[in-house]
Amino acid sequence: MNLSKRQKSILVFIADYVKDHNYPPTIREIGTACEISSTSVVKYNLSKLERDELIVRHKEVSRGLSLNWSRLQAVGLANELANAPAANGNANRNRDRSSRQFFQVPVLGRIAAGEPIQVETADRSAADEWLELNESLFRNPAGLFALRVQGESMIDASVLDGDIVILRHQERAENGEMVAAWIDGQNETTLKHFYLEGDQVRLRPANPTYPEMFLPAKQVSVQGKVVSVIRQLE
Template sequence: MKRGRRSMGRRNLRQEILTFIARWYHREKTYPTVREIQKGLKISSPSVVDYHLRRLEEEGLIARVGRRSRGIRLRHWPDGLAPDGDLIPIPFLGPIAAGDPIPHPSAEPLAWIRVPRLWLASGNDLFALRVQGSSMIDALVGDGDLIIVKPTSEVEDGEMAVVWLMDRHETTLKYVYREGDHIRLQPAHPAMSPLYVPAEVVQIQGRVVQVLRNLNGLPLPVDQ
């Protein structure tokens, strides 16, 4: 009986921390430090806060910039707490396969999504695609997620990119590696093999700069 009462009273600290960070940002226009989170939520020690921040980072809900005291960045805003006054409209072009390649998405936007400017280093010329498949799941990119892409024809080896396969008239999402006169398109899934294609049939269309994770199993919304 006592055990049940303790379980019912247990705090959802990670959700509390996310909400605290979002509300702090709204009020202060900057992010809180670990100690400010500890004090504001009356948590026993900074190490407890740091533990939960590490778990939130692993889940893709926050990012941490180096060792800065105010280096926390929200990647997923709690419902109703996104900074609506500073949203960037980004064209949504449709689906892209993270498993088998699919036909190239239309260049005309099907809809628009809006994301906080502070999530992105640059808001210029970005576009969004919806992931289909699970071949990039070990990179925390799953079926139904949205990816934000910066158009470019050049990426470094090991970067995640949207790739147009000219001989197949298909698009895919993979890590890119140059190996002689071929390109290795590497999935992030232990059960899937890389795709080797001649370099001359590969056209890099963009670098992935942000992932909007589908946390509840429902399609992420876009504005028509």
């Protein structure tokens, strides 16, 4: 399943168009946007995309097409499309909640003290579980991943067994950010507020009744920044 440049640009345009209008574009609109002069060529490419199941089409229905997000996700195009270029020009009239956006975040595994977390950005597509989230909660879905907390080991971060922690992948942290950090000496991953003080790192739990930790900087490696914690009880 190899997408041509044109086909990719068609996908981008559709995502963008739907975001702006809340309904899909026509073949001619796609043609104009993607600089395809002939409607039949658009149809040709749409058929290809349909064969690849990246879009769903309804015969003889005007604007009868939609993106197949779960398939796009699998192919790794979803994020790219979800981040489609901002609304252009005339499109700020309907810029209310109805122009909703969402995206999926891979749940890459579990986090528990004593286990390192594995975050090869490469194997995102191999994630066994995906979380669907709203744009409204996150500025930018790039680099986000999620971990399920196992056990009570993160309780000093006010994170309980079963909670889902959403992180943004990064290896450096600003002071005060809550990060997932691997601590060499103690062989554990933990969620703490991060403060670099000289060549020492201070790790402050979210729950102030738990003690802080002081460690040599080189002993602490940041896995990602915690951007959200979600607890489902139902």
